Amino acid sequence: MSIFLAIVFLSLSVGKSGGAIKPVVTFTPNWGNIIYYDNVTLTCDVPSTVPEEPRAYHWYKDRRPIHGVQQRLHIIKSSVVEDSGDYQCQTIGGDISDPVFLNVTETHVILQRPPSAIYEGDPLTLRCHHVRDFNAVNTKFYKDDQEIKSSESDSTFHIPNIAMSQSGLYKCTKKIQRIDRSKVQEHSDVSFISVKEKKLPVKLEVIAAAVIGSLVVIVISAVLIWKCKKRKCFSHPELHQATSTTEITNKPPENNTDPDPQDVCYTYLDISHLPKGNRIKHEDLTVTYATVKNTNI
Structure with missing residues (x-):
């Protein structure tokens, strides 16, 4: 309980x-x-x-x-x-x-990415960001030095469902307009995007149910074993005595041609009900062999 x-x-x-x-x-x-x-x-x-x-x-x-x-x-x-x-x-x-x-x-252009880990199937948005109070145009995105997007006004690159094969080195470029109105091509630092394999989360309720189920099985098994041992203990005492029967026959067998027939007195030991594992010491048993002279010839 x-x-x-x-x-x-x-x-x-x-x-x-x-x-x-x-x-x-x-x-x-x-x-x-x-x-x-x-x-x-x-x-x-x-x-x-x-x-x-x-x-x-x-x-x-x-x-x-x-x-x-x-x-x-x-x-x-x-x-x-x-x-x-x-x-x-x-x-x-x-x-x-x-x-x-x-x-x-402290730089003019950076490739911005979310701070959390990226898993396959998740949406991913990258942003080519430039320093405040500066104008910038002609944004380009690259993956492994290959151009993947170019836009005059859009500074973002969006992947709705990213795959592990899309892991790689990403960067972007922008033309920054300086105070003297001259434009300079600025490059962001290279950022390695690692897409991890998504694993199905294991809910705590599932783990708790599995643990409780295992405990219930262990308890039920222990109770059944205990009851089984108790039942055997009552039906087979530790010191179970072997039963013996003695049968003497003095009727001569039919068609007996033996001039001096003999009948055998034997003892039958029934050990079929002894519990397994209980040994009977040889000194606890005495076996007697006897012969009976048959006078009815």
Whole structure:
């Protein structure tokens, strides 16, 4: 009964807790790399199945506390290179998020990509971004040094369902118009896009059901084995005595031609009901052989 209660308690606790849920840091706009003077908003998302209660937040950069920020949003205005780093957030009494890297560079053109991992089947948007307060035209995208798109006004390249075969080295170029109105071709840094294989997520409820099912099978098997052993114990005592029967015959056999016939007195030992594994010591049994003289000749 105690084992059954333990199983019930385990199922209830797993169903309620659902495992530890970490908050997640997201960027708006959703780019992991920006140019200096760009603005970006960091959000601490806390997945929950209940209505959100008032929370206090802690923010960290490179594992050091960011003082004075206790809100769900952390806004960076007119970013500088020193804003680059790993960002994490945490609610009071909760888990800390995984680090998400923000890269701020001093350059004129960059190829922007989402900060999260890219899996096959996901949509992917790349952006050829240039420094603020400059005009730019003639955007081109390249994969493994092969041009894949060219546009005078569109600065994005979109793949609706990316495949693993589309992994490779990506970059972009733009013509930047300087203050003196001259235009210069600017190249972004090369970015390696790695498309990972998508694996079906295993829900915690499925794992819990499998564990509970295994425990139930083990308990039922243990109970059946125990009952089986108990039944054998009652039907076959440890020291089971062998039964013996003695039969004496003194009637001469028919058509007996033996001048001195003899009948044999024998003892029959019935050991068919002894439990397996119980041995009978030879000194516990005495076998007697006897002969009887038949006088009725």
